[in-house]
Amino acid sequence: MVSIHENGPRLGAELIGELLAELPAAVAYLSGPEHRFELTNDAFRRLVGGRLVEGATIREALPELERQGYVELLDRVLRTGEAQHADESRLLVTDPGGRALERFVDLVCQPVRDQGGVPGGVLVQAADVSEHVHDRQRLEQLAQQVAEEQERYQSLFRTMVQGVVYHGADGRIIAANPAAGEMLGVDPERLVGLGPEDEQWNAVREDGFPFAGDEHPAAVALRTGTTVRGQVMGVRHGRTGERRWLSVTAVPDSFGPDGRPRRVYAMFEDVTLQRHTAAALQERDRLIGRLRDADVLGIVLADESRILDANGAFLRMLGYTTDDLAAGRIRWPEMTPPEWAPLDAAALEQLRSTGSCRPFEKEYLHVDGHRVPILLGAAVIGHEPLQWITFILDQSERHAAEAERARLRSAAEGARAQAQQVEERLGLLLRAGAVVAATHDPRQMLQQSVGLIVPVIGDFVAVLLPDRSGRLTVAAADHVAPERRSLVEAVDRPNSSRPGRGWTLETAFTATGAQLLRPGRAARSGWAASGTGLATAMEQLSANSLVTVPLVTHTRRAGLLIVGRSGDRTPFGASDVQVVEELGRRLGAGLANLEEFARDHSVAQTLQRAVLPEALPALAGLDLALRYLPATEGTQVGGDWYDAFLVDDDRLALVIGDVVGHDLGSASAMGQVRNALRAYAVDDSDPGSVLERTDRAVRRLLPDTLATVFYGRLELATGRLAYASAGHPPPVLVDGGAPELLDAAGGLLLGAVASARYATAERALARPCGLLLYSDGLIESRGRSLDEGLTALTDALAEAATGTADELCAVAERGLLDAPERADDVCMLAVRLT
Numbered sequence: 147m148v149s150i151h152e153n154g155p156r157l158g159a160e161l162i163g164e165l166l167a168e169l170p171a172a173v174a175y176l177s178g179p180e181h182r183f184e185l186t187n188d189a190f191r192r193l194v195g196g197r198l199v200e201g202a203t204i205r206e207a208l209p210e211l212e213r214q215g216y217v218e219l220l221d222r223v224l225r226t227g228e229a230q231h232a233d234e235s236r237l238l239v240t241d242p243g244g245r246a247l248e249r250f251v252d253l254v255c256q257p258v259r260d261q262g263g264v265p266g267g268v269l270v271q272a273a274d275v276s277e278h279v280h281d282r283q284r285l286e287q288l289a290q291q292v293a294e295e296q297e298r299y300q301s302l303f304r305t306m307v308q309g310v311v312y313h314g315a316d317g318r319i320i321a322a323n324p325a326a327g328e329m330l331g332v333d334p335e336r337l338v339g340l341g342p343e344d345e346q347w348n349a350v351r352e353d354g355f356p357f358a359g360d361e362h363p364a365a366v367a368l369r370t371g372t373t374v375r376g377q378v379m380g381v382r383h384g385r386t387g388e389r390r391w392l393s394v395t396a397v398p399d400s401f402g403p404d405g406r407p408r409r410v411y412a413m414f415e416d417v418t419l420q421r422h423t424a425a426a427l428q429e430r431d432r433l434i435g436r437l438r439d440a441d442v443l444g445i446v447l448a449d450e451s452r453i454l455d456a457n458g459a460f461l462r463m464l465g466y467t468t469d470d471l472a473a474g475r476i477r478w479p480e481m482t483p484p485e486w487a488p489l490d491a492a493a494l495e496q497l498r499s500t501g502s503c504r505p506f507e508k509e510y511l512h513v514d515g516h517r518v519p520i521l522l523g524a525a526v527i528g529h530e531p532l533q534w535i536t537f538i539l540d541q542s543e544r545h546a547a548e549a550e551r552a553r554l555r556s557a558a559e560g561a562r563a564q565a566q567q568v569e570e571r572l573g574l575l576l577r578a579g580a581v582v583a584a585t586h587d588p589r590q591m592l593q594q595s596v597g598l599i600v601p602v603i604g605d606f607v608a609v610l611l612p613d614r615s616g617r618l619t620v621a622a623a624d625h626v627a628p629e630r631r632s633l634v635e636a637v638d639r640p641n642s643s644r645p646g647r648g649w650t651l652e653t654a655f656t657a658t659g660a661q662l663l664r665p666g667r668a669a670r671s672g673w674a675a676s677g678t679g680l681a682t683a684m685e686q687l688s689a690n691s692l693v694t695v696p697l698v699t700h701t702r703r704a705g706l707l708i709v710g711r712s713g714d715r716t717p718f719g720a721s722d723v724q725v726v727e728e729l730g731r732r733l734g735a736g737l738a739n740l741e742e743f744a745r746d747h748s749v750a751q752t753l754q755r756a757v758l759p760e761a762l763p764a765l766a767g768l769d770l771a772l773r774y775l776p777a778t779e780g781t782q783v784g785g786d787w788y789d790a791f792l793v794d795d796d797r798l799a800l801v802i803g804d805v806v807g808h809d810l811g812s813a814s815a816m817g818q819v820r821n822a823l824r825a826y827a828v829d830d831s832d833p834g835s836v837l838e839r840t841d842r843a844v845r846r847l848l849p850d851t852l853a854t855v856f857y858g859r860l861e862l863a864t865g866r867l868a869y870a871s872a873g874h875p876p877p878v879l880v881d882g883g884a885p886e887l888l889d890a891a892g893g894l895l896l897g898a899v900a901s902a903r904y905a906t907a908e909r910a911l912a913r914p915c916g917l918l919l920y921s922d923g924l925i926e927s928r929g930r931s932l933d934e935g936l937t938a939l940t941d942a943l944a945e946a947a948t949g950t951a952d953e954l955c956a957v958a959e960r961g962l963l964d965a966p967e968r969a970d971d972v973c974m975l976a977v978r979l980t
Contacts, residue, residue, distance in 0.1 A: 169187055169189065170189055170557060171189060171271055171272065171273050172187065172189040172190035172192070172193040172251070172270075172271070172272040172273070172274065173185075173186070173187050173189070173190055173269070173270065173271050173272075174186040174187070174190045174199075174269075174270045175258065175267060175268070175269050175270070176204060176220065176267055176268050176270065177266060177267040178266065178267065179221075179224060180203045180204075180205070181203055181204040181205075181217065181220050181268065182201070182202065182203045182204075183199045183200045183201065183202055183203075183204070183207060184200070184267070185200070186199060186200055189274075190270075190272065193237070193239075193249060193251070193272060193274060194208060194239050195239050195240060195241030195242070195245075195247045196241055196242060197239070197240075197241065197242055204216070204217055204220065205217065208239060210238060210239060210240065211237075211239070214236075214237070214238060216237075219232070219253075219255060220255060220268050220270075223255045223256070223257050223265065223268045224257065224265045224266075224267075224268065227257050227259075227265045228257070229254060229255060229256045229257065230253075230254075230255045231253065231254055231255075232251075232252070232253040233252050233253075234250050234251075234252065234275055234278075234279055235250065235251055235252075235253050236248070236249075236250055237249040237250070237251050237272075248276075249274060249276050250274070250275050250276045250278075250279040250280075251272040251273060251274055251275060251276075252272070252273040252275050253270070253271070253272050254270070254271045254272075255268050255269070255270050255271075256268065256269045256271070257269075273558065277550070277554070278551075278554065281547060281550075281551070303323050304323055304324060305324075306323060306325055307325050308325055308413050308414065308415055309322075309323065309325045309326030309328075309329045309330070309392070309412075309413065309414045309415070309416075310322070310323045310325070310326055310411060310412070310413050311323075311326050311337065311364075311411065311412045311414075312409060312410070312411045312412075313342075313364040313368065313396075313409065313410045313411070313412065314408075314409060315368065315406075315407075315408045315409065316341070317341045317342050317343075317362075317364060317365050317368060318339055318340060318341045319337050319338050319339065319340050319341075320338060320409070321334075321338065322334040322337040322338070326414070329390060329392065329414070329416045330381065330383065330384055330390075331383035331384030331385035331386060331390075332384040332385075341359065342359040342360070342362030342364055342365045343358075343359025343360070343362075344359075347381050347382070348381065348382045349362070349379050349380065349381050350379070350380045350389075351378075351379065351380075352378050352379075352380070352391075357379050357380075362379075362396075363377040363379075363394045363395065363396035363412055364396045364410045364412045366396065367396035367397065367398045367407065367410045367412075368398065368406075368407055368410050371398050371401070371405065371406055371407050372398065372499070372500060373395065373396065373397045373398065373500045373501055373502070374394070374395065374396040375395045375501065376393055376394075376395060377393070377394045377395070377396070378391060378392070378393050378394070378417065379391075379392055379394060380392070390416055390418050391416070391417050391418045392414040392415065392416055392417065393414060393415045393417045394412055394413070394414040395412070395413050395414070396410050396411070396412045396413075397410065397411055397412075397413070397500075397502070398410050399411055443459060443537050443538060443539055444456070444457065444459045444460030444463050444520075444536075444537070444538030444539070444540070445457045445459070445460065445535065445536070445537055445538070446460050446478075446535070446536045446538065447527075447533060447534075447535055448478055448533065448534060448536060449531055449532060449533050449534075450494070450531070450532055451477060451479070452474055452476060452477045452478065453471070453476040453477070453478055454533070455471070456471055456476070460538060463510075463518060463520075463538070463540050464481065464510055464511075464512050464513060464518060465512050465513030465514060466513060478490075478510075481510045481511050482508070482509075482510065482511070483509055483511060483517065486508045486509060489506060489508055490508070493506065493524065497524060497525075497526050497532065497534055498532065501525060501526040502523070502524065502525040502526065503523060503524050503525075504523065505521055505522065505523035506521070506522065506523075507519065507520065507521050507541065508520060508522070518540060518542060519540075519541040519542055519544075519545050520538050520539060520540060520541055521538070521539040521541055522536050522537065522538045522539070523536070523537050524536040524537070588621075588737060589621060589622065591733075591736055591737075592609045592621050592622035592733070593622040593624075595609070595622070595729070595733060595736075596608070596609060596622045596623060596624040597624055599624070599709060599729065600624045600625065600626055601626045603709055603722065603725060603726060603729075604693075604709040604710055604711050604718075604726075605625065605626050605687075605710060605711050605712040605713070605715060606623075606624065606625040606626070606630070606633075606634045606687055606689075606709075606710050606712065607623065607624050607634070607707070607708065607709045607710070608620050608622070608623040608634050608635070608637055608707075608708045609621050609622045609623070609697070609705055609706070609707055609708075609733070610637075610638055610651065610655075610705055610706045610708070611704065611705040612655075612703075612704075612705070617638075618638055618651050618652070618655060618705075618706060619638050620634075620635050620637060620638045621705070623635045623637075625687075630687065633686050633687055634687070637651070637684075637708065638651065651706060654694035654696065654706055654708070655696055655703060655705075655706045656696070656703070657694070657696055659695070659696075659727065660693055660694065660695045660723050660726060660727040660730070661692075661693070661694045661695075662691065662692075662693055662718055662723050663691060663692040663693075663694070664690070664691045664717055664718075684710070687710065687712050688712045688713050689710045689711065689712055690711055690712060690713070690715070690717045691710065691711050691717035691718040692708060692709070692710045692718075693708075693709045693710075693718050693722065693723050693726040693727075694706060694707065694708050694709075695707045695726055695727050695729070695730030695731075696730070696734075697730055697733050697734040697737060698731075698734045699734055699735075699737055699738035700738050704734060704737045704738070705733070705734075705737065707726070707729065707730045707733060709726050709729075762790050763790055763791065763792060763798065765798065765862060767862070767913075767979065767980055768798070768862065768977065768978070768979060768980070769950055769951040769977070769978035769979075769980060770790055770951055770975070770976070770977055770978075771950065771951035771952040771954065771955050771974075771975075771976040771978075772788060772955075772974070772975055772976075773955040773959065773972070773973070773974040773976075774786070774788070774971070774972070774973050774974075775923075775959075775963070775968065775971065775972040775973075776971050777923070777968050777969055777970050777971050785804055785805025785806065785807055785812035785813060785815065785816040785853070786802075786803070786804045786805075786816075786921045786923070786971045786972075786973040787801075787802070787803055787804075787805075787816050787817075787820050787973070788801065788802045788803075788919070788973050788975045789801035789802075789820060789823075789824065790975065791824065791827075793827050793828050793831075793859065796861060796862050796863050797831075797859055797860065797861055797862070798859075798860045798862060799824075799827045799857070799858070799859060799860075800856075800857070800858040800859075800860060800917075800919060800975065800977060801820075801823060801827075801855065801856070801857050801858075802855070802856050802874065802919040802920065802921060802973060802975050803816075803819065803820070803823075803853055803854060803855035803856070803874065803921075804853065804854050804874070804921050804922065804973075805819060805851060805852070805853045806851075806852040806853065806854075806895075815848050815851045815853070816853075818847070818848060819840065819844060819848070819851070819853050819855075819896065822839075822840050822843045822844070822847075823836065823837075823840045823855065823857065826839045826840055826843075827857065827859075831859070832868070832906055833857045833858065833859050833868050833869050833870035833891075833904075833906050834870040834891070834893075834903075834904040834905050834906035835904075835906075836857055836870070837855060837857060837870050837871075837872050837893065837896070837904040838902065838903065838904050840855070840872075840896060841872065841896045841897065841902050841904070844896045844897040845897050845900065848897065849897070851896075851897050852895045852896065852897045852898060853872070853895060853896040853897060854871075854872055854873040854874040854875075854895055854896070854922070855871070855872045855873075855874055855896060856869065856870075856871045856872075856874040856875075856876075856877060856919055857869065857870055857871075858877070858919075860911075860977070864910070865910060865911040865912065865913060865915075865979060866908060866909075866910055866911070867888075867908065867909045867910070867911055867917075868906055868907070868908050869888060869891055869906070869907055869908075869909070870891045870893065870904045870905065870906050870907070871889075871891050871892050871893055871904075872893050872894065872895055872896045872902075872904060873892075873893065873894055873895040873896075873898070874922075875920065875921075875922050875925060875932070875936070876888050876889035876892075876936075877917055877918060877919045877920075878917070878918045878920075878939060878940060878943055879909070879911070879915060879916075879917055880915060880916040880917070880918070880943050880944075880946055880947055880954065881911070881912060881914075881915035881916070881947075882915070882947045884940070884944065885939075885940040885943045885944055887936065887940065888907070888909060888917075890907035890909075891904070891905045891906060891907035893905065911979055913979045913980060914948070914978070914979060914980050915978075915979050916946065916947075916949075916951065916954045916976065916977065916978045916979075917976070917977040917978075917979075918943065918954055918955070918958060918974060918975075918976050918977075919974070919975040919976075919977075920939075920958065920972070920973065920974045920975075921970075921971065921972060921973040921974075922970070923968065923969075923970035923971050923972040923973070924939065924958065924962055924963070924972045924974065925938070925939055925962060926970070927965075927968075927969065927970075928969065935962065938961060938962055939958060939961070939962060941961070942957055942958060942960070942961025942962060943957060943958060943961075945957060946958075949978075950978060951976035951977060951978040952976070954976040954978065955974045955976045958974060959972075959974075
């Protein structure tokens, strides 16, 4: 895993700092439980009012954030290891001058883990969305204003003296105002659901003939989609029974996709009482006057050539004065840009035919020449000559807000893309570091590493290592298209028809650092003269750029990393080179570590073979067998050992042990512990005493060593076994009954504590029988506990009551080592008394 304090040229914190500095979003990295600021970018410093925070804890630098719950949020990220999100979170800070600043941010806090996977810091990403929040608040205020306006219009609808009835698409009434109910003598609620054809109306024309339902103004407006004006009809009053004459105008509304209206509102006046008609006209005039005096919307009176009257809101909107208005200099056709003329012509035709035009958006020219976006609607107030009132709403702020939102969305998308690229690159370095640390085979490490590089950094990659002659050959390669991998693998093939000159693999291999190649014609000619298959491969791969990095260990150049991009993908830039160079450094360090591991492994194996007995004693009535199975995972050597030797003519020493550790030191210590125990066994007949003396030697001579040992002393004539154990798994006795664990003489590991005591236990072995000594690698694994392993071992040996010592080992191996992979060495010493 990448550490932001890691040393190296242009690596670690410097590289991450440069990457963070390019981000428009505010980013900071805080380390440790005290949340100390390690890295911040300019955007973050601006976010917190320009205060200097790096090197200080959050409580020292920004104490006000603790009261706002942000410190607890960071604590939760470290405690749970899970990212935390906060949208439009309110942030209150003060600048260095003490001025309070309010921000709203979209916040993401992500844990940054160390090599052990433990969260050690928090990466904070904050997007300043203050303008969005303020815009939304303004929109909410505007929505509230619209709702209030709508309520006022509803109030107007309810208080209008004209009767207003809304008809649905089927002609039936869906709403009626109180005035309509009063004129018709029916409660407005009872009008809902009635249609034009209902007999209740008993409607007649002015000449007295019945008025058919399909000739009702609302039905005609629904059928034709046009306004029906001034249709006079007589209806019977619902309460008094008298006939009332109404002048009805039906206006289609809410047109559907098929162009047909989905609703019609019918307005009617009771022309039997001219006073009611006059009152309705006065109410209309008052409504228009209130709208004009409110000076919120632009309101104009116009004819077909010029504007006759206008309120102050309209004049301010377009930069005109009352003098311009009085002089007749405001002509709406001249204020309209040419491209909007067809729309104006269509609206004028609607006014002539229907008396109104549907609201639409267009532009007017301001006096200073700039364009003003507007929304307008109009209604005719006179036909000879044609005159109308137009309501105009300035759309400039809305358009500016929409443009700003679009800009912010674009910027946010760009920031997200950059953040994703940085995250991918950091993730690549983390994964590459994990592969290098966890893999012990050079070929496997290189192949897994190139698989990570493609396609995050490049489209193809190759790692070349020198062979015994010094010639560079491909050790690992990959391509985004698997079928083209063979082209990458061909970069090292000799090209005898082209002598090596110009840019070559050897040139890149011996370079002092990373090389960036952006091949034009000259570079391609250099490739063509490279003396290898590189030129052909690059042409076939359509490479637009290459980065080469020599892989350097502590003592030598170990290889060459080549990463390329093809086709239309953006060629490599400076930041890409830094990432590839860091990958090369990590691969070089990994190769160096593997070389060191290989040397230690070879020495440890040699040492282990030197200290283990080459052959077991051959004794009458006794069958001995040995199995040693090294671990399959990793390359290190364990500290397991076994021993069997005569301490006198009739007594056989049986030993199995395991020094804690898997390195050269463990193998060396194993040999010393084995030799010490041998010496004490020859001199002392009590197994417990032998382990005590060995323990004192280990603590005095090998103070950093821990070891488990089972030591048994078998009398060949009687079968009596005396034994002691220093923390080692108990042997298993197989004598025809249930297998028995010899666990009566347990003790602590050698070297664990001062003055350790070890008891001696005895067991008489009846012939024939078998005894299996083993190391913990046989019974313990990742998926099986020690107790589960002991149970599995005794169950398996229940089938080995008879047979040779070697068969006893085989039964144990088949029963417990069913998987081909092993994380630990396995050592077994079997004894069969016949």
